[in-house]
Amino acid sequence: MLYPLSYEGVVICESLFSHNIRLILGLKNYLIITHSKNVTIMLMKIIFYSAILLIAFLGYRSYSATPNTPKLGTKAPDFNLPNATGEMVSLASLQNKWVVLYFYPKDDTPGCTKEACSFRDDMHKLEKLNAKVIGVSVDDGKSHADFAKKYSLPFPLLTDADGSVAKKYGALTNLGVTKIAKRYTFLIGPDGVLKKTYLSVDTSKHSQQIIDDLVALSETKTS
Numbered sequence: 001m002l003y004p005l006s007y008e009g010v011v012i013c014e015s016l017f018s019h020n021i022r023l024i025l026g027l028k029n030y031l032i033i034t035h036s037k038n039v040t041i042m043l044m045k046i047i048f049y050s051a052i053l054l055i056a057f058l059g060y061r062s063y064s065a066t067p068n069t070p071k072l073g074t075k076a077p078d079f080n081l082p083n084a085t086g087e088m089v090s091l092a093s094l095q096n097k098w099v100v101l102y103f104y105p106k107d108d109t110p111g112c113t114k115e116a117c118s119f120r121d122d123m124h125k126l127e128k129l130n131a132k133v134i135g136v137s138v139d140d141g142k143s144h145a146d147f148a149k150k151y152s153l154p155f156p157l158l159t160d161a162d163g164s165v166a167k168k169y170g171a172l173t174n175l176g177v178t179k180i181a182k183r184y185t186f187l188i189g190p191d192g193v194l195k196k197t198y199l200s201v202d203t204s205k206h207s208q209q210i211i212d213d214l215v216a217l218s219e220t221k222t223s
Contacts, residue, residue, distance in 0.1 A: 069170035069184070069197055076101070076188045077168040081136065081158035084144040089134070089156055091192065098131040099188040100210055103171040103181040107139045107147035107157075111183070111203050118207040120153050126207075129214045130190070136160050137181050187213060 070077060076099075080090040091099065100119070104112045119126070119133050126133060133155040139147075144157035163179040166172040171184040183203075187196035187210065196213055198206070 069199070070168075070186075070194050072194055072197065074194055075192055076186060076194045077165070079136075079158075079160075079165040079168075081160055081165060082141060083156040083158055084141050084148055086141060089158055091188070094132055094134075095192065096190045098129065098190060098214060100126065100131055100133045100185065101136065101169075101188060102133070102183075102185040102206075103136050103160075103166055103169065104183055105173075105180045106137065107143045108150065112137075113151065115183070115201070115203040115206055116147070116153055117151055118204065119155065120151065122207040122211060123154050125211050126214075129211065129218065131210075131214055134158060136165060138163055138166070138179055185210070187217075189217075 076091060078091045080088050083089050091101075102115070102119075104115060106112055116135065119135075123133070135153075135155065135157040137144075137157070138160055139157075140161070141159055144159060147153065148157055160166050160181065163172045163174070163181065166179075166181040169184065169186060171182045173180050173182050182199075183201045185198040185201060185206065186194060187198075189195045195217060198209070202209075
């Protein structure tokens with residue numbers, strides 16, 4: 001038997017229909033917004049990983065290139081850089097001393113800390129050999145001051161802000177967006193001549209390696 005649809009029934013049906021339409025439209029908008037967010041996140045990931053790959057490629061190219069370091073037996077490139085307090089330090093001012101000029105990537109990082117503390121602990125041995133230790137990185141004076149204070153470093157840390165000195169020594173890594181110094185060390189004689197170059201540094205043994213070489217060079221000179 002068929003019953004006539006009441007006015008109230010029509011209203012209820014229309015209400016349910018409108019409600020379902022709103023649900024459908026809401027779901028559609030939700031899917032559009034979610035899709036848009038997912039696309040945005042995906043694009044951000046692509047940009048991020050592309051930047052990482054670019055930096056890695058530039059870093060690899062820089063590290064794999066043949067080091068353009070000064071030749072042994074030639075005058076070491078001069079420098080005039082500020083220490084942590086802003087006082088200028090030059091190679092010329094260190095004449096008549098052995099100079100252990102070491103470049104390092106970053107203050108207060110594990111490898112650089114180990115290397116610096118190793119020089120600190122052996123400072124009395126190095127001073128007996130008439131050697132002066134000089135650290136160089138692109139970090140600013142405040143960073144150097146904090147690093148030196150934290151670990152009681154008794155030698156100057158110089159700021160090579162634009163990496164120009166590191167570049168002279170073939171010790172600059174240029175990643176395009178940033179520059180850092182490579183972990184290279186140069187042993188310069190009292191006459192300003194480059195005696196030894198260290199391009200592969202074991203931070204835990206480097207200081208003792210320098211001491212051994214200084215002793216050997218001193219013995220060669222006196223014999």
